[in-house]
Amino acid sequence: MRYLVTALMVVLVLLLAVGIWGCSAYNLDEEQQLRAESGARDFAERAGMQFVSCSGTDSDFDNYVTCAVGHKGQLKDIECSYESKGCKTK
DSSP: HHHHOOOHHHHHHHHHHHHHHHHHOEEEEEEHHHHHHHHHHHHHHHHHEEEEOOOESSSSSSSEEEEEETTEEEEEEEEEEESSSSSEEE
């Protein structure tokens, strides 16, 4: 019985830790924001589109933020790195 209670407590602590970590996000500093925006501007220019904005928040800790580019009123979401200059389509 004691083992079961201990195991349940460990599982509960792990679930709480994952839940708390999963709810947070990383907010970019100014340099990182500028790097992501620069990558999005380059991506947009090469694609014949216009840069719109970048979110500034990495919600899944993958070193990318969502940025928007557009053409003729159509928006497209892309993911741009804030650690190294570069973007990819979603």
